[in-house]
Amino acid sequence: MNLDISFHKSVYPLDVLKKAAYRFIDSFSIDFIPKDNQIYCTLNFNEKLTDKQCEYYLDQFKKEVLDQDLREKIKKETEPIRNLVLAQAFSKTNLIKDE
């Protein structure tokens, strides 16, 4: 079974939709077609799923898009701080020999 849904580009960028879709990779595959101001999505479900189950997943996908959008906002605001110290990690390993 296939289900279609579209999102306005000014509301949700393609990256947000892709991240939301990834979480359902075990339940459905998805085709994205950006056209004009819209991103058209076709959700392709396994034949074994009932119509009701497919509708449920579509609903979950829409909720996940909202969550991913929120995550994107957090990520953008906190990007500089997130790039904190990792350099210390391998500092005392004795793996570098003196020449």
Next chain:
Amino acid sequence: MSKFQTIDFYKAPKKNYHLLPFRFSDLAKDKLILTNLVGEYFVTEKKILEDLVHHKLEQEDPNYKALRSKHFLYDDQTSVAKDLLSIKYKTKLNRLAEFTSLHMFVVSLRCEHSCPYCQVSRQSDDKVKYDMSEEVALKSLDLALRSPSPNIKIEFQGGESLLNFELIKFIVEEAKRRETNKNLSFVIATNLAVVNRDILEYCKIHGIHISTSLDGPKDLHNKNRPRPGKNSYEKTIEGINLSREILGPDMVSALMTTTEASLAYPKEIINEYIQNNFNEIFLRPLSPYGFAIKTKKFNEYNADKWFEFYKEGMEYIIELNRNGLEFKEFYTSIILKKIFTFTDPGYVDLMSPSGIGIAAVIYNYDGEVYASDESRMLAEMGDKKFMIGDVMKNTYEEIFLSDNLLDPLEESFSYSAPMCNECAFENYCGCDPVYHHAVHGDFVGRKPESDFCKRNMSIFKYIFNRMESDSFVEQLFMSWIQ
């Protein structure tokens, strides 16, 4: 016009706040968990999260203060938050600089058991073919003692390690003879079938711990662990009692493996541990390696079935504690340490970067070096993806800088893995490149399809929901951290 000002007039002037990096995941219906960069957590509802992200949270709101104190946001009053976060982050990663504390020596692949889930053992009398030589042992010891870690634990593995006890003695004495500034400790992993007083007296002199296998009540244990005489259970219990008599009660620990036959008996298995005076159990799922795959044992249950087993066991353990018996579950206590402290317990499966090579390394009987115990199990299936060198051919630098170690470490780092990088539980989880390579064919795997992810997510949610819903459980879990 009203004679009174509105409530907003009397509120403190609104100050701007800034978000600190954090992630969120669903915990239960209408409940979310937020975790910051170092794993401090905050359980809340969607409305609060949205207010927080859209900068609508009022300073007077108790949630604001809680979020500020837990480093989810900072304002003019708490500009030090960034520095504190940085220090905590460094502390969490500190273990990386002092790497490889666990060194496993496979002293023999021979074993008198024929367990269908076993990954590595051989029923053979061929000592030359399947026993580690002194030459290989010495080279392995050279490598072990070069590790930056100040604490070196040497664990003797098999097969049945006691079938080559002479080599164990050789390695222990050689390690102690060498002048190092390392804190050395020794563990023998054994089924105890061939243990005797002389062996244990030697262990006492040298402070060697015993780690054995106990799968549950007699019928289940003997079904899981067949040996000639069909008396594995009796041998194990006899061995545990003798070990405790000679070494003391704290020097003996036991591990169980969950087979499909175990799934219906969590309470009985836990009771078996209690009857034998253990104060903890590790409800451990079967690894998808070696003979476990060949004999199709691994596919007999999935993550959901195992989680039901774990949950039933945990509820029983909680009730036992409520009734005054102190008893804990090992894996849960590891996760709780990761949740509530900044010290990483160094458990290989729950580390990112992965613990392979960093937390543990294994020297096989033939001199081949593997990045973890699971890696050599995979090699027994013909897949040497995680073989990082050979003690007879390679230097320390060649082994610990080999692509077979660094590639999976780098690629599987969960902070940059799809879905893990946005998961609120990432700080408590691991990445296990060996599991994902064995099951999914690459070091990362697709997390929605990964049983490793499903199993750990279920456990994390269970732990937080139980702590949120029952103050006794919260206190109990806090006590498991010590």
